[in-house]
Amino acid sequence: MDAEWQHQHIENHDDFLGLTVNSGIEQPESFSSESVTRFLSRKRKALLSVDEYVRGILEGNITVLSQAVTLVESSKKEHQIIAQDIILKCLPYSGKSLRIGITGVPGVGKSTFIEAFGKFLTNQGRRLAVLAIDPSSERSRGSILGDKTRMEELAADPHAYIRPSPSAGSLGGVARKTRETVILCEAAGFDTVFIETVGVGQSETVVHSMVDFFLLLMLAGAGDELQGIKRGIMEMADVIAINKADGDNIHKAELARVQYKNAMHLFPTADSGWTPQVFTCSAYAKTGLEQVWSAINDYTKLTGDNGYFRYKRSEQARFWMFETINDRLKSDFYLNPVIKAALPDFEEKVQREEISPFSAATQLLENYYHL
Amino acid sequence: MDAEWQHQHIENHDDFLGLTVNSGIEQPESFSSESVTRFLSRKRKALLSVDEYVRGILEGNITVLSQAVTLVESSKKEHQIIAQDIILKCLPYSGKSLRIGITGVPGVGKSTFIEAFGKFLTNQGRRLAVLAIDPSSERSRGSILGDKTRMEELAADPHAYIRPSPSAGSLGGVARKTRETVILCEAAGFDTVFIETVGVGQSETVVHSMVDFFLLLMLAGAGDELQGIKRGIMEMADVIAINKADGDNIHKAELARVQYKNAMHLFPTADSGWTPQVFTCSAYAKTGLEQVWSAINDYTKLTGDNGYFRYKRSEQARFWMFETINDRLKSDFYLNPVIKAALPDFEEKVQREEISPFSAATQLLENYYHL
Numbered sequence: 001m002d003a004e005w006q007h008q009h010i011e012n013h014d015d016f017l018g019l020t021v022n023s024g025i026e027q028p029e030s031f032s033s034e035s036v037t038r039f040l041s042r043k044r045k046a047l048l049s050v051d052e053y054v055r056g057i058l059e060g061n062i063t064v065l066s067q068a069v070t071l072v073e074s075s076k077k078e079h080q081i082i083a084q085d086i087i088l089k090c091l092p093y094s095g096k097s098l099r100i101g102i103t104g105v106p107g108v109g110k111s112t113f114i115e116a117f118g119k120f121l122t123n124q125g126r127r128l129a130v131l132a133i134d135p136s137s138e139r140s141r142g143s144i145l146g147d148k149t150r151m152e153e154l155a156a157d158p159h160a161y162i163r164p165s166p167s168a169g170s171l172g173g174v175a176r177k178t179r180e181t182v183i184l185c186e187a188a189g190f191d192t193v194f195i196e197t198v199g200v201g202q203s204e205t206v207v208h209s210m211v212d213f214f215l216l217l218m219l220a221g222a223g224d225e226l227q228g229i230k231r232g233i234m235e236m237a238d239v240i241a242i243n244k245a246d247g248d249n250i251h252k253a254e255l256a257r258v259q260y261k262n263a264m265h266l267f268p269t270a271d272s273g274w275t276p277q278v279f280t281c282s283a284y285a286k287t288g289l290e291q292v293w294s295a296i297n298d299y300t301k302l303t304g305d306n307g308y309f310r311y312k313r314s315e316q317a318r319f320w321m322f323e324t325i326n327d328r329l330k331s332d333f334y335l336n337p338v339i340k341a342a343l344p345d346f347e348e349k350v351q352r353e354e355i356s357p358f359s360a361a362t363q364l365l366e367n368y369y370h371l
Numbered sequence: 372m373d374a375e376w377q378h379q380h381i382e383n384h385d386d387f388l389g390l391t392v393n394s395g396i397e398q399p400e401s402f403s404s405e406s407v408t409r410f411l412s413r414k415r416k417a418l419l420s421v422d423e424y425v426r427g428i429l430e431g432n433i434t435v436l437s438q439a440v441t442l443v444e445s446s447k448k449e450h451q452i453i454a455q456d457i458i459l460k461c462l463p464y465s466g467k468s469l470r471i472g473i474t475g476v477p478g479v480g481k482s483t484f485i486e487a488f489g490k491f492l493t494n495q496g497r498r499l500a501v502l503a504i505d506p507s508s509e510r511s512r513g514s515i516l517g518d519k520t521r522m523e524e525l526a527a528d529p530h531a532y533i534r535p536s537p538s539a540g541s542l543g544g545v546a547r548k549t550r551e552t553v554i555l556c557e558a559a560g561f562d563t564v565f566i567e568t569v570g571v572g573q574s575e576t577v578v579h580s581m582v583d584f585f586l587l588l589m590l591a592g593a594g595d596e597l598q599g600i601k602r603g604i605m606e607m608a609d610v611i612a613i614n615k616a617d618g619d620n621i622h623k624a625e626l627a628r629v630q631y632k633n634a635m636h637l638f639p640t641a642d643s644g645w646t647p648q649v650f651t652c653s654a655y656a657k658t659g660l661e662q663v664w665s666a667i668n669d670y671t672k673l674t675g676d677n678g679y680f681r682y683k684r685s686e687q688a689r690f691w692m693f694e695t696i697n698d699r700l701k702s703d704f705y706l707n708p709v710i711k712a713a714l715p716d717f718e719e720k721v722q723r724e725e726i727s728p729f730s731a732a733t734q735l736l737e738n739y740y741h742l
Contacts, residue, residue, distance in 0.1 A: 084727070084729065084730050084733075087727050087729075087730070088726065088727060088730060091724055091725070091726070091727060092724075094724070095724060176729060179728075180727065180729065183727070232603045232606050234606075234637075234638070234639075235603050235605075235606065259633070259637060260637060262630070262633070262634070263633070263634040263637045266605075266630060266631065266634045267605070268604075268605075314722040314723075315722075317721045317722055317724060317728050318718055318721055318722055318728070319728075320721075320728035320729070321717065321718065321721045321728035321729075321731045321732050322732075323728075324728055324729050324732035324733075325704065325732045325735060325736060326697070326700075326701060328732065328736050329697075329700040329701060329704055329736075330697060330700060333696065333700055346692065347689055347692065350688045350689055350691075350692045351685040351686075351688055351689055352685075353462055353463075353465070353466060353685075353688060354462070355459065355462070356455070356458050356459060356462060356551065356554070357550075357688050357689075357690075357691035357692035357694075357695055358455065358458075358547060358551065358691070358692075358695050359455050359458070359459060360692045361692050361693075361695035361696045361699065362455075362695075364696060365696060365699050365700075
């Protein structure tokens with residue numbers, strides 16, 4: 001029986017109980033550097049100076065923006081140095097967009113929604129960047145690129161910029177890259193940023209910590225579809241949109257809306273002072289999009305007036321500084337060869353309750369500090 | 372307006388967005404060591420050898436158990452060495468209790484509930500240890516001791532052992548001590564352990580990571596009372612008990628029960644395979660306690676059969692090893708005098724968006740490693 005649980009949960013063991021265990025460990029110099037190097041060597045002759053990158057970005061040159069994002073995503077030290085310099089110089093021009101997190105399990109119609117909602121916004125003259133956080137794409141390479149192909153209209157829209165998730169790496173690493181890409185996109189004049197993720201793991205918490213507004217897509221029916229959504233995610237949502245409210249499904253979706261609306265009332269009040277809203281919509285029939293957008297505007301107005309919007313932004317920046325430090329402290333420890341060799345044995349003993357977790361930790365730390 | 376937010380949230384800034392920022396930092400050699408030293412010097416003549424402690428604990432000697440717990444709570448290195456040795460020797464005799472987390476905001480009637488439910492269990496021949504995690508007791512010293520005084524009947528019960536929360540310290544530190552106290556209590560023959568906490572902060576997540584079953588106490592009325600409960604806590608509950616279902620309140624409590632029951636259906640299924648239950652109860656009238664207990668037994672049976680109970684225990688042990696390591700890595704960094712001096716300036720610059728969080732982190736880490 002235990003074996004069954006082990007099997008079912010093996011992929012999730014890093015976020016057991018919603019808490020991070022031994023995660024956020026970036027493998028430096030390994031992931032995706034191959035493709036980055038290939039890309040950069042192809043472009044080598046075209047490599048620009050930091051000032052040229054910055055100028056290009058500020059002029060809204062998408063080719064230059066893309067090249068700079070590739071540097072941000074690179075794990076090579078020399079690329080990182082240039083990237084950090086570009087970011088530093090773009091910072092004063094960033095921060096002016098509305099950052100919207102969009103999540104929902106596979107099957108909820110996320111790419112169709114993003115395409116429809118994105119077009120709705122660019123038609124109003126907004127400039128939209130679509131980014132993604134999907135650490136799982138390491139396993140299923142191309143899944144987000146697949147989405148891009150499906151977002152044909154938006155991909156062809158000159159007012160939209162779609163950038164697939166950094167192709168692999170730890171959640172912490174991917175998150176950092178996405179966060180820095182937001183800065184570059186804002187400096188390039190994008191006034192709306194979508195950060196999409198799949199509602200099945202820890203990535204929502206990470207997205208939540210870098211956006212102003214969090215939109216959860218759901219389907220009608222409280223049954224099977226829901227099982228993919230992780231606990232705790234519903235309570236992060238500023239708006240729940242029940243998608244696919246079209247055709248025969250309209251009545252079911254409306255019922256679901258009422259149910260969720262009632263349930264949301266039982267939730268504790270959010271720090272923002274905002275009461276989460278529930279709508280139905282159809283990305284396919286392009287209905288309900290105005291409602292979602294109008295709720296986002298109401299939210300922005302409310303939190304602008306009560307100071308929460310700016311408060312959240314500055315706390316997020318602070319949070320990311322600490323996250324980066326803590327990630328590095330951990331990765332330096334866990335990637336140390338001595339620790340790597342000793343850890344599995346300690347883990348086993350702790351799980352078998354042969355030693356206490358505290359005493360195992362103390363012994364490992366002593367090994368580390370006395371190297 | 373920002374000032375208002377800063378003010379309201381200053382006490383919570385460590386768990387902004389439900390994520391830990393710069394927390395879990397134990398101040399070694401400082402907190403509560405004064406009272407511990409006073410206690411131990413009073414008892415100095417009576418200090419036992421490790422084997423005497425262990426023997427006393429295994430015999431169920433409450434005085435010896437209390438002394439050992441005091442060593443666990445001490446931040447003195449020499450006490451910690453003895454404590455770890457005692458824990459190691461008690462480990463083989465531990466693990467056999469049912470560990471129940473109990474939470475609810477102040478005013479929900481938690482101590483009355485614990486007294487009534489505790490008596491209900493000891494009357495059935497169970498031996499009960501009541502522990503608490505309340506990092507806030509640093510500020511409001513004596514609050515839990517106050518509870519103990521209020522739990523008069525239980526405190527006088529020879530089958531119950533009530534231990535107040537370690538009086539101060541970081542959440543990580545307090546949690547570690549409570550977790551190790553559980554081991555000692557189990558070795559002393561307690562077959563049921565309550566770990567209580569106040570439903571207003573991060574401590575629930577910590578309690579959730581060290582118990583088998585999580586009980587949330589609520590009040591009827593979805594209004595003001597709820598605002599104190601942090602988001603995400605409801606979704607952790609295995610049972611919600613709506614307390615004070617007595618007198619004029621019975622009807623209101625029953626209504627609330629139905630509402631919560633419906634809302635719980637919308638939640639994602641728990642990994643345990645258990646469907647959270649909602650009951651009404653009255654600690655005052657001593658009603659509904661059998662239902663809660665019977666649900667706990669159903670849960671234990673279900674998760675015993677499907678393997679989740681043991682799986683969760685072993686993952687918790689593993690989790691605590693990593694937590695302890697990560698806490699130490701962080702405290703070594705953040706308590707370093709050079710970092711302590713440099714950090715506030717970087718924090719401000721990051722919040723004002725003058726430098727990127729990543730670049731601030733990198734600079735601080737370089738300072739640290741090149742000391």
